[in-house]
Amino acid sequence: MLWFYLILILIIVIYIFTVKSKNSFKIRGIEHGPSIPIFGDSWRLFTRRETFGGMLERTYNERGVGKRYYGISNMGLNIVTIKDPELIKQITVKDFDHFTDHLQFIKGDVDLLWSKNLFALEGKKWRDMRTTLSPAFTSSKMKLMFTLIQDASKTFVDYFEKQNQDVVEVELKDAFTRFTNDVIATTAFGIKVDSLAERNNTFYLIGKKATNFGTIGTVLKFIVQAACPPFAKWMGWGMFSLEVSAFYRKTIKETIEVREKNNIVRPDMINLLMEARKGNHIDDDDNVTDTSFASVEETLAAKPKEVKQRLTDDDITAQALLFFLGGFDSVSNLMCFTAYELAANPDIQDRVRQEVLDTVEDCNGKITYEGVMKMKYLDMVISESLRKWPSAVQTDRVCTKPYTIEPASPGEKPIKLETNECIWIPVYGLHRDANYFPNPEKFDPERFSEENKSKILPYTYLPFGAGPRNCIGSRFALLEAKLVLCELLRKFQIVPTEKSQIPLKLCVGTFTMASAGGFNFGFKKM
Template identity: 40%
Template sequence: MFLIIFVITSLILIYIKLTNLYSTWTKKGIKQTKPLFLLGDNAGTILGSQSVYDSMKNLYNSFPNERYFGMYQLTLPTIQVNDPDLIKTIAIKDFDHFVNHRQFLPGGVEPMWTKNLLSMQNSDWKHMRTTLTPSFTSNKMKSIFNLISEVSQNYVEHFKINKHINEIELKNFSTRYTNDVIASVAFGIQCDSLKYPENDFFVAASNITNGKGLRLFAFLGYIIFPRLFKMLNIPAFSRSATNFLKNAVLETIKTREKHNIVRPDMIHLLMEMKNDSKSTQIGFSDEDIAAQAFIFYLGGFETVSATIFLLGHCLSTHPNAQRKLQKEIDDTLKDCNGKLTYEALLKMKYLDMVISETLRMWPSLPNTDRVCTKPYTLPPSNEKGKPLDIYPGQPIIFPIMAMHYDPKYFPNPNEWDPERFSDENREKIHPYAYLPFGIGPRNCIGSRLAQLEIKIFYFNLLSQFNLVKTDKTVIPLKLHKRSFNMNTQHDIWVGVKERI
């Protein structure tokens, strides 16, 4: 009897506490959403009624006249900023007040996660960002251009060798491509995921990036009950997969140092950083190299793959755009005497346009965040409102995809139209309403690498093949409702026909 009374009393107290918590913004005079108990504004995605991307768009459209409003990430009171000018102020001008991203995992739970650039905070992040930035300059990308080209050529050869293949499922195909690129560029290991579909790297990456089932349960658990899940030692990622990737890096470093092996890839660039006197002073170790390689892999495996298969779908359903891109490819090959160069690839304007428009419609992440690190005062959310004081620990969200679909910034936003990013039209786009790689000092450090992978893939493929619709091609695309990653509910089938 006592136990029953205790449980009921506890539940009542929890309910009262959460009810009080879910009125945080109303008490401060800020408009807010109507969150679902325990699930907050993430309820739609968790329950499978809408994709996280559609959820963000609906939230954004709920308060069209507010510069910002209150919402709830599960049980965490959060500010969503809808005004791109205010986003610029927060993320760039006043960056020293918003240095960090939100920590989803407590320290010590997943060292490969907490030691990487994305998760690091404050001075640790600043030191690591300064250390890694030289590895992502245009000159460094040029040094790994040939490595990516080799992988891409292997995938084009697949169609030449297997002439009976006239249709592919592009999700699977592009994911294997990005796996092989990142394995080569970030780990210095050559994979052939077409010939060996169950290779260790592909299996490890698939296990780590699986955002469903136990992985989703673990992440939600660490967000709602971080101390409990840490005490129970519940893994957020597959331990066998993370250990495999870590050991692959450490073994590669050991072999290269022992035999003086030099390969123009990310591991070599990071090893140079480790040996640099400045990096040594901040303790840049082999484990740090492994952690950075881990996040490059995690960030490049599914996100780049998604852009590739979504762009492939668009090209197959927009033949005029595909022909225009192929003309640019043909002209570039002619200027290069039949062999693509890094410099020539960067000059291709239409290729950049089709990628930019695909990233507008389907950015890799629906939003990005910042966490207040020093007391700050937000301006009024509307003309009649009052300033809002916020304090260290307060998370803020920038709704990337929602702004990308705001007709105020992008007319007819549901139409895939590369011409938005022509030289003439690009100047009309609000520079802080288009954020496919984030904004400010904490933008995506690997954006050049990601775009290079995509450009090389389509340059080589479309120079020899056409992508066409088939009976299996689904129109329109529908986003997956139970995934926090950019994914579709259905497979992406396209036909592949050799150019004549």
């Protein structure tokens, strides 16, 4: 009965927001679809008829043909959605000072721990934290973390090697999520776990609770948090449960205490943040070449020379937790969809494996950081997987001071964006636009060959966002995915089984990318 009243209150609040919307598309001359009360363009998602990515792709193709932007209505918000690459560049880079923040559903007083992470921070606080964290994610720092990731990759492959079967049946989402859990545990929290062998270890179970965002019920809870923060706070509806917050706070505090007491230094995020808290300068010279096409550059302009804000234990915990959230689901999705495509396209898989074996031979029987960076075809495969199956199907920006999109063609009007107005960039629609990527449903790594990648129009390929507010962990995610695939393909062939779904169907009714039938495949010993 309580849920009935909560949902009723939610509907009333959203309806009021919808009716009172001052920035209607009609008044501003922005093309949009029919307005469905409350849910807007998301009604098919909530009735389990469409994926979130599907909604973005459909509206992208239906609206604004030949135009630079169009309108999407979503849960009481009228969102100007940008589809023109040059306008995307203008907003995310050239005029970044007008769009420095992301949309936040959860206010600081509702969940203090969430409000302190890099994604949620705004303005100067975001810039200071970004400056502090950036040195941890350069190519040179990835090389230092390489051994930690490689150890986890070997442990992952060893687990399946020990199975006394020619073909080990695997649900890839479960397996790769456990792997990413272990990588983040060692690189961000400084602890070692083996979530395949110890399936119910506390770190993994808490992680599952912390990342349970895909359900409609969770989305409704987020909307209540945005619409009525005092009520959400009274109900205890933060981003994380009290159990989750307490666990990560305790883990970070104990890790810091042990390291300080015993002078322990590891090449990980905790060490970097501990040094920053002491006021020590972190060398951010990046003298290691990263050849990954999908990785993004640090474009933050006018970095302050020092960060005067003292980092608390909560600040450190919040960054480590964000790192966990970004890797636990998004990176495991990248691995799942890539493995699916390799199983569905055995000729591509054979070519990747041969490149891995040749590289291992050149590196005296080992996989090295330099060797991974030299694997051009592997990078092409990963880049194409991120195009066809991006984990972040859209990205947003919030207008932080009034801005006008000036007309660029006959028939356009000036579009005035007010402070706190949100815009979307439909990554999923861009990646599946045949004008930019011919035959977009085809998995074709050759799009990213040396001959072809220069033909890709800038700001049409955005797996990790764009501009200063791009994903800081792109290099880490790419290295992690490449390394585990290298270790896996040395020993196994990824093959379909009776349970495999080819072609796969995306799960409807969720905001995250997921296969409706799971990722059931086999690891066949070579």
